[in-house]
Amino acid sequence: MQTRSEVKAFLSHLRLHYQFLILSGAFLSGAVFARGAFSSALLIQFLSVHILLFGGVTVYNSYWDKDTGPIGGLRAPPPLAFWTLPAAWMLQGIGFVAALRISAASALVYGASMFFFWLYSRPGTRWKGRPWLSLIAIGASTGTGGFLLGYLYDGRQAFTPAALAGAMGVTCLIVSLFPMSQVYQVEEDLGRRDMTFTARYGLAGVKRIYALLFPLGVVLLSGAMSLLDLRLGGTFLVLGTASGLGVWRVMRTLRMAPEEYGKVMGVKYVASGLFAVFLGIVLWMQWLGWIPGRR
Secondary structure, three states: OHHHHHHHHHHHHHOHHHHHHHOHHHHHHHHHHHOOOOOHHHHHHHHHHHHHHHHHHHHHHHHHHOOOOOEOOEOOOOOOOOOHHHHHHHHHHHHHHHHHHHOHHHHHHHHHHHHHHHHHHOOOOOHHHOHHHHHHHHHHHHHHHHHHHHHOOOOOOOOOHHHHHHHHHHHHHHHHHHHHHHOOOHHHHHHOOOOOHHHHHHHHHHHHHHHHHHHHHHHHHHHHHHHHOHHHHHHHHHHHHHHHHHHHHHHOOOOOOHHHHHHHHHHHHHHHHHHHHHHHHHHHHHHHOOOOOOO
16 A cells, blocks of 8 residues: 555656646647657657656656645645655656657757756755756756757757747746746745745746746747748737736736645646647648648
8 A cells, every 4th residue: 555655646746737738838849840740759759758857857856845835736745755766767767768769969958958957956956946047947958958859859950040049939938937836835945945036036026037038938939930930920929928918917916825826827727738739739730731841
């Protein structure tokens, strides 16, 4: 029974619903800019990134955090057994091998993403407790890394101005929303002596970073999409702006309290989920040839 509960806790800390609904936008954006045909490589890379990489590093982070209050995707996180730490490493390693089988460039990006995740979580470096370094770690690993892993899903290595602008845009969007995820964790973060961005700058800082980076991300990503297809860029500009205003309305009502968990996660699931759905439709239209797609 004890082993079963430990395995159940490990699986819950993978937070796969969180990975697929909230973090998949970066990867899918990269796949859109890759403009490749649908293949098993896309599915393999997608599952590898979201289960083995993002899932593995999430367990790694949870192991060191030892949270008892709500965290992203888990309202009541269960404690993790000692064996879950090497298990988290194993998952990441399997994903690295899978990336290496695609291309050296894909493995390089995968390894860099792991490295930034480790810097973020690991005792000693613990960038999570350094406000600006934490944003760099999340932007590089989840944003830029996620985008490039989607872009390189079939071994493509040629980078275009549109892809680079798209990567920067996605990174800005992800970083703009990240501090909002900390508003319900401030007390527990400070209890571990983690001076997170939100703990350091408060709600004013959360709003300022969002007001700066989210519009910039929408402009960069819509501009990059316009280089693929003007209709695509224009559509995203409208939808991204509308989504951003909706998030801003919720953000203005926030307080730094654990009770904010449901509100924060709700807005993130809706905004990020709709973004993923939009990108999925774009990929489908590319594969059908309705918009510029296969290279």
